[in-house]
Amino acid sequence: MEISRRSFIKASLATSAAVAAGISISPEAKAQAEGVAVDKWVKGVCRLCGTGCSLYTGVKGGKLVAIKGNTDSKTNTQGFLCVKGANIWKVANHPDRLTTPLIRDAKGKFQKATWDQALTLIEKKFKEYHKKFGYDSVAYYGSGQCTTEESYTFNKLWKGGFGSNNMDGNPRLCMASAVAGYLSSLGSDEPAGSYTDIEKAKCVFLTGSNLSEAHPILFRRLARYKKDNPDVKIIVCEPRKTLTSAIADLWMPSKPGTDLAIFNGMAREIIKNKWHDEKYIAALGRVTKGDGSEALKWDEYVAFLEKFTPEYVETTTGCPAADIKKAAEWFAKSGATLSMWCMGLNQRSNGVWANNLVHNLHVITGMYGKPGADAFSLTGQPNACGGVRETGSLSHLLPGARPVAVEPWRNFVQKYWKVAEYSINPAKAINPKPGAHAIKMFSSIGAEGDETKPIKAIIISTTNPAQTLPNAAKYIKNMQDAFTVVIDIFPTRTAQCASVILPAAFLYEKGGVYGCSERRSFLTDKAINPPGEAKADLWIACQIAKRMGLGKYIGWSNEPDITKMAEMAWNDYIGCTANTEKTLKGVTYARLKKSTTGFQWPCPDEKHKGTERRYVRGSDPIFDDPGRYGYNIPKDVKEFFYARPHGKANIFIRDNVNDSEKTSKDYPFIMTTGRVIDQWHSGTMTMRIPETSASHPNSYVEIHENDAKKLGLKTGDMAKVESVRGFNILPVKVVNQTLEGIVFVPMHDQKASRMVNYVCSDIVDPTSAEPDYKVSAVKITKASGPQNVAEKYVVTKKELDNKIFS
């Protein structure tokens, strides 16, 4: 490269950064530097966590060659990016990309096929199974990484077109407890506030979230705020003292699964010291228990809490009594407390209850409805909220995140979709009964001849359940036995189980809308073409619809242009949900194309700029015309949880009990799993990026130094981590910043001997059906001395032919 070109590239990037930083530069310098490095900048979002960072991809000669932050962004403010996101281009250009459809032959080998051959086989099988085994025998399992248009299209196809609710998605494994928590506590899914509450809070309560590694840009945002505002209190409540605790004023350790006692203990302390907000509770709170139907008296709640003394809670949870008192005081007296949580609360046998109890703390202290005060669930995937929760692409929901069992809403959707006219199911109606949730779905799939397995075929898109389902060995064979169609960009463990593999387009090769944790929908424009014959999921959904006789029903299925096709799907979606509180009716594709910030729902018309805070008059447009959305809001109230009867949020009486696996003499340790900063999900993408795979090339077991000493283990030794379900052989990492008796294993490694979900418990929360990844009873034994396992293992194209995982 010539020096001058290098200098131009650097000057160009620096100019963009100067604009982002608010540093004034001369128009001449700006003009000189702009446009040299790339042919065009195309706006989009990062897809490697749930934050929703917005960025521009730089395209030159039809290739992605650069990335820069979006200075207008409301998520990654000032356009800052993390290094993980900056490497995303290597995914698009990677030689492992799947570029042609593959069909497994009679000998078990994959053979290249044309799209017509692959789609004809899918059509034949689906029609055969529908006829022979009924419409519920063909399932779909999607992802919080599909675009909103894709998830909505598959949802409409399955629930209305096929009349089957056997349509679920991987947010079941990460967000379902948060959904049920919001619905049962506040009446409507998703947070009331926004990321802007970070910079307005006086106290931040992080529980069940390793923000520093799972959401690094939000962590940096919080760290910057704390640095400028040292009086702001940050509390971190989790079993491991992670990097997140580095900015905390207080780390509250808790044994996995026991933090309900901490939340109840904090509530008791708040009420005992009269730090609660009596007026707020009287106006907007309601004590209840169980399913929430029975209203109880405040005194019953107070009496229930009596046993959660700080000393009792310390014994139960391992969290020092003094910390509980201090946290309660900071939480209640700050003036504005923001709670944020993630999988540490959700992936539990009592995940919904844990969510309810965090909401309790906010209701009794009046910590909603004002700047800096909210109970905010963070998502792990870039479009779990917009794509799956809001479009209702879980087995029990319909668009608008309303349950399929709710008759008036089901009737509305049925009519809107014209199910009676178009459905191929003779019932000509949406089934009122929820379909199979993820764990039930993968328990129920199997071979044609297996009478115990009612689901015979499944499409799995943009996710990797053969690696990510807990107790994985139980479900892998089912996927291998069924007619399994996998849509993905790379070979994966799930693709190894497939009958047909369809090569997918990457986000920047197709475009589409993602909706992040803060209710913000943002359009990624198509930047480049997909490699080979890879196609967008939306196109695939449309081809299946047409072949199944539903071409007219999916009205955009004949549109040749993928962007126009997506726009048509979007228009259908926002029309369907226009009269719900999740309305994006004002967010037309034209607005999305122009916008560099995206829009937060509710956004009811094209003049509306989107909603930063819900449930507050003057901010939330639902207050302006509640009847349109089926709500009744008194004219004299300023704040109102309108999706709840009488606008009152539930204060749940929930005891610290759970169905999690218990330790025993044989299995004396609790294993918890989670993310590391360098990797994401099953490593399908990040284990193929040299920088991130070099930083985290393999899984390991993190163990407290006292436990390690007792077991004769040193860092680097190999340990067998074994549950009643299976085992891993992992290198040991001895630490002193966790509780004794608890071990941690990252979840990203694809190597069969280190796939942690062979070990994990598949107990699920009874309400949300979300699995209990955070609590598995295990035993640890030394397997050997140190071995080199830094393999950066990924499933290869060649390995797809072999159903045995190596």
Next chain:
Amino acid sequence: MIYSATIIYFDEKMKDEVVKNITAFKSVEIHHADYEKGKLVITIEAADSNEIEHIERELLTKSGIIDVEHFAFHFGEEVELMEQGEKVPDVGEMFKSHIDKKNS
């Protein structure tokens, strides 16, 4: 090579020391500055993002530097390498530090 455009936030009272510390890095250039508000725009030229992260960590140890935030990256050469070599180059292995370590 990868290029990053990075914003440095610093204590404006320590401007001279901060600038001196930054210019000591051979692969770092200062492009724009707002000395009154304690902001600098630099570019980092590196073999891979690990090296960028390494420089970021080094910068954060220097007195007066409050924060280091990346804004943009350019990796055109790496795209060309991938296309030519049909593999994702782990160019970190070309580093002198890596070679020294390997040879030691």
